[in-house]
Amino acid sequence: MARKAGSHGERTEAAIRNAALRLIARHGYEAVSMRQLADAVDLGAAAIYRYFPTKQAILMRLLESHMRDLLTAWHAERLPAARPAPQRLEAFTRFHIRHHLPRSEGVFLSYMELRSLTPENFVAIEALRQSYEADLAEILEAGQQQGSLSVPAPQVTARAIIAMLTGLTTWYRATGPMSPEEVEAIYWRLVAGMTGLSDRPAKGAARPVTA
Amino acid sequence: MARKAGSHGERTEAAIRNAALRLIARHGYEAVSMRQLADAVDLGAAAIYRYFPTKQAILMRLLESHMRDLLTAWHAERLPAARPAPQRLEAFTRFHIRHHLPRSEGVFLSYMELRSLTPENFVAIEALRQSYEADLAEILEAGQQQGSLSVPAPQVTARAIIAMLTGLTTWYRATGPMSPEEVEAIYWRLVAGMTGLSDRPAKGAARPVTA
DNA sequence: CCTTGAATTGAACGAGCGTTCGTTTATCTT
DNA sequence: AAGATAAACGAACGCTCGTTCAATTCAAGG
Numbered sequence: 001m002a003r004k005a006g007s008h009g010e011r012t013e014a015a016i017r018n019a020a021l022r023l024i025a026r027h028g029y030e031a032v033s034m035r036q037l038a039d040a041v042d043l044g045a046a047a048i049y050r051y052f053p054t055k056q057a058i059l060m061r062l063l064e065s066h067m068r069d070l071l072t073a074w075h076a077e078r079l080p081a082a083r084p085a086p087q088r089l090e091a092f093t094r095f096h097i098r099h100h101l102p103r104s105e106g107v108f109l110s111y112m113e114l115r116s117l118t119p120e121n122f123v124a125i126e127a128l129r130q131s132y133e134a135d136l137a138e139i140l141e142a143g144q145q146q147g148s149l150s151v152p153a154p155q156v157t158a159r160a161i162i163a164m165l166t167g168l169t170t171w172y173r174a175t176g177p178m179s180p181e182e183v184e185a186i187y188w189r190l191v192a193g194m195t196g197l198s199d200r201p202a203k204g205a206a207r208p209v210t211a
Numbered sequence: 212m213a214r215k216a217g218s219h220g221e222r223t224e225a226a227i228r229n230a231a232l233r234l235i236a237r238h239g240y241e242a243v244s245m246r247q248l249a250d251a252v253d254l255g256a257a258a259i260y261r262y263f264p265t266k267q268a269i270l271m272r273l274l275e276s277h278m279r280d281l282l283t284a285w286h287a288e289r290l291p292a293a294r295p296a297p298q299r300l301e302a303f304t305r306f307h308i309r310h311h312l313p314r315s316e317g318v319f320l321s322y323m324e325l326r327s328l329t330p331e332n333f334v335a336i337e338a339l340r341q342s343y344e345a346d347l348a349e350i351l352e353a354g355q356q357q358g359s360l361s362v363p364a365p366q367v368t369a370r371a372i373i374a375m376l377t378g379l380t381t382w383y384r385a386t387g388p389m390s391p392e393e394v395e396a397i398y399w400r401l402v403a404g405m406t407g408l409s410d411r412p413a414k415g416a417a418r419p420v421t422a
Numbered sequence: 423c424c425t426t427g428a429a430t431t432g433a434a435c436g437a438g439c440g441t442t443c444g445t446t447t448a449t450c451t452t
Numbered sequence: 453a454a455g456a457t458a459a460a461c462g463a464a465c466g467c468t469c470g471t472t473c474a475a476t477t478c479a480a481g482g
Contacts, residue, residue: 003459004448004461005449007458007460009458012460027326029241030241030242034440047460049442152397156394160378160398166374167370183367190405193405196404213429214431214476215477217478218429220429245471246469257433260470260472266470266471
């Protein structure tokens, strides 16, 4: 046997990526073999090399597109710098949760498998991650300077918020009793508290949008 | 050659554990081979099997003792349930940071390599983790009922806090510009904010201890 | 000092690894 | 219908994996 009936390159590549995402998220990059991956998409191991030059390239492409998707979606949805910092922060929080909840496997990969990247691949991905983090830090800093947010140390707080929000994906399951909207509301309240916002804002803080 | 001059079982075992912790934290369980590990402690690969029956047992012992150390230290340091919830929460927060900061590699392992455990080993470790999390949730719940803390959903908030605090170990380096005490202060302020505590507590909340 | 047991070795096992290669089959182009 | 190209195969390569085992050397106890 050789070429299969109805086979099409783009479809096969997508199938490989999906299977790789699922398998690596579940077992880890090093633990997943090319033969395992090939079995999952009903191919011989050799066929994968038509689409990815190496195993490392599979991981890299998964991580890279995960980060690019994140940044693209965020850049489309973020509020302009002219808007009040509390609103921008809420937009960030809700966006982050909405974007990540249905992508738990990609999130997992992005956290766990950075160390499986070659050094040069690592710095490329890390740069993307840092730009996202810096965006949040800038919002916090702006709010601090305007007096609408009260934040101990913007960079540290930014990391704390992201860690907290991202940790969500490790336990949240769509099949559970909690709706995404409920989760979003809870976490936004936590973030608001962390940054000195409360339900009855003092000292001229903009009213939190509870959309 | 066989037995080495000055060799002693206990010392060798400790050396293996230390090297395994460092190597697995850096490269991942699956990526570290027995020969690599043996090299790091200047032994032949076969010698490791005098101390650990399998590779899996090394990981399990590392994770188990990490969790047991955590729980033992916490049980020794936590405040009794009679004390005000805000104080108990602050004790938890500061303990968690103090305990984890110098153990970043163990923390990393406990998060990343759970999936490398066999199912039965996994449930054993997971039970320990859950008991720690439940302890925090109980504090939040108590504070909520007494009205000294304002928490959206105790279980969710407990997970959020732990994720936030534990994320600290991924970026904090003792060689950096920030002292452990500064970090502790910042994070406690964040946790206090998340739970409705502020510098000027309202509605009868106990005054946060800023020791 | 001699024996016993702890500590470690080197060699080997079968299995599986990522990757390459020449070949075969299906689809597309003309 | 024929030739070109895209898609997949099975077999193999050299290596490394976790683990076992008989043999060897060192440290202690009587």
